Amino acid sequence: MLQGKTAIVTGANRGIGRAVVERFANEGAKIWACARKSNSEFERDMSELAEKYNTEIIPLYFDIATETEIKEAVKQIYKTKENVDILVNVAGVVNATLFQMTPMHEIRDVFDTNFFGPICLTQYIIKLMSRQKSGSVINVASISGIDVNPTNCTYGSSKAALIHLSKILASEVGQIGIRVNAVAPGPTETDMIKTVQDVVGSDHLLERCAMGRCAMPREVADTIVYLASDYSSFINGQVIRVDGGSK
Template identity: 45%
Template sequence: MLKGKTALITGTNRGIGKALVEEFACSGADIIAHARRETPEFMQICEGIRAEYGVKVTPLFFDMLDSEAMKNAVRGLISSKTPVNVLINNAGAAHGGLFQMTSMTQIRKVFDINLFSHMELTQHLLRYMAKWGEACVINMGSVLGLDMPRGSCAYGLSKAALMAFTRTLAAECAPLGIRVNALAPGLVDTQMADLMEEEAEKAMMNQCALKRRATPREIGRAAVFLASAESSFINGQILRVDGGKA
């Protein structure tokens, strides 16, 4: 579905990000796999995916909160004329806690990672992406940013803002030939979900009609759909991938 395309995916060292790399590679896309730092384990993952699917997997390293490092990474892509047809803003930080128990410093940090860093990266790349023809941006939201249960004052609110950004950016980028959509996963079987308080996980599971966590690759397949020609008239939308409401 994506042969001839190149996808830049942030936060790919584990969980949903790693599954995104696998699903996009399986669909024929070349990958620019972002991580905060280089490790032997990450390089081994990239090499394994490259060998299994016969696509290019190019590691890209920078801290999402380091503006200068981000700029330098984007300059490197542009100077090497590496195409970017798909941008997936996936990197993020989890947080749960009641508003009165959460410092403003912590809330700002979550917003910096989950919202502002992605806005900055997207801003650096949009004009460059437009040069390669039809392109798309996919933001990784969350059902917590749609339903906003208690304890969502940082993580859920940052995801709500990212999904609102999706809608306004879609209207602005349509004339450039760039579609912008977001995914809103429910509970996914990742290390991040393992860190949830038992009560919060139980509440999400009770609300899920399928009564299970999603696999990371199920989220990856939804992203492949949004990046493909099969969704060519879908723009400015938030796609829930949550197993349905009980």
């Protein structure tokens, strides 16, 4: 599905991002696998995936919340003078506290990572895609950006902003062949979900899911593969829920 395509995946070291890298590798894509800090275990993991699926995976390190680091990372991609066909913004942080108990610096930190960082990276990469007149941008949002839940004010608002950005950007760049979509996972079996479970409890998370369980990262990644591929060539400006059927 992705043979001959080059993808950038943020948050590639764990959870949904790691699952996306493996699924993309399995489908034949070349991948820039992005993480915040250099790590020998991560590099070994990426090397093993590249060998397993006979493709190229290049670790790339930057803090998605820091514009100067994003700019330096993008320079490395520009230097290759290759097309970038797919951008998947996965990297994110969660905050599960009541609004009145959340300091402003924490709110800013969440928005820097979940919203402003993806905006910055997307601006740079869309410049490349515009020259190609093709590309697919997939933003990993959350059902928290759609549904209303206590303790989700900061996180949910940042994901709601990302969803709205996806829709507006799709209307701006669709005419030049670039598609922008968002995926909104429900509770997913990742390290991040443990933070939320500690606050609201696992029973509360699952009681609103018709299937009665969390998603697996692979299930979210499967949807992202579809949106990245030419099989979704006329899907643009959409938000696809991967939530097991929210009640």
